[in-house]
Amino acid sequence: MARVVVEPEGRVIEVREPLRVSELLASLGLNSEEAVVLINGTPVPEQAVIEGEDEVRVLRVRSSG
Amino acid sequence: MARIPPCSVCGKPAVAYVRPLRKFLCREHFIEYFNRRVARILERARVGPGDRILVALSGGKDSAALLNALADLRRSFGYELIAVHIDLGIRGFSEESRRAVEAESARLGVPLLVVDLREAIGVSIPELARMSRRPTCSVCGLVKRYVLNAAAVESRARYIAMGHNGDDIIAYAIKSFLGQDLESLRKLGPYSDSMEGLAVGRLRPLYMITEKESLVYALLKRAHINRATCPHLDPNQLEVVIKHLMNEFETRRPGVKIQLLGNLARRYRDYPEPREAVAACPSCGLISSGGECSFCRLTRKALGEPMGRRVRLYIRGKLEELGLGGASG
Ligand SMILES: [Zn+2]
């Protein structure tokens, strides 16, 4: 299982890995244009695959105004 | 450890897939791609040595990305940068924005002009909105446009660089199209020209950059940004809804957004020129469409006197403190 923090709420979920980033976003109901996923602190393309022990963060893209 | 696709250029782990290039790019090559897109706009707008560019910083990701890209390209183009931030006085939001902007401009060695509205005109945006009985976002937009233009005129800037990304441009364009406000479409090019002494041209270097790319870039640059959303932003605002619909469209028809932006950048001049007259505001001397400008009218109504001239004097003083003074008029 990998730990995923979903911003801006800071909600923490556990996901079964391996899991493609695009699948993670789809399961969260997020459009891939509207979210950036960081694995161990670095942005990754949606084709990346999450494995065990990864620290994953999902950021929402929308602007602050 | 995660399996990350390799950069199509150098083989290092990719940070993004860039659809227009059909390439995975690593940190270094993504930054290079982003800066190249920005550079292309600067070239189109004929930015060159000796030009002063005023960069509007809100504290958000887009303007932070913009400032970083313009700082990276400073040497090759030979322009001078001045950052400007408007402290709107929105409690619980503006404080963090100002901190982020101060940290980022210091980090990049760019002088920062802060226009604190409460200092300059005595009231914050929410107070001004209440006193003028107008929606906060419309007052905010009007004040920002005025102050940025005043700062650019006072500092004799060639351009005001705005952090609007491609998704912002598309949202404005579709909104204008829905209202058949074709004159506004004409204002949505990558840059616009100045009108001597009245208004300084806009530069939109992030025109061909998506909102997501802008955030990725700001993260890669480890920029200081305020990630909070303005408490006054209405999630049902038309622009917000259009952006989301366009992203759904993009998922089904990849490339549709960048195609629209490319077409608009080529064709925006085909739309009709604004019919409104161009005149100098009798109160402040900056651009108006005849009679007092909208900022002077707004402040006269809400505060009992037109504040344009006062804002200009305030900015002039601040520029002198920064050693950037010397504007005429
Ligand atoms: Zn590379």
Ligand SMILES: [Zn+2]
């Ligand atoms: Zn005026």
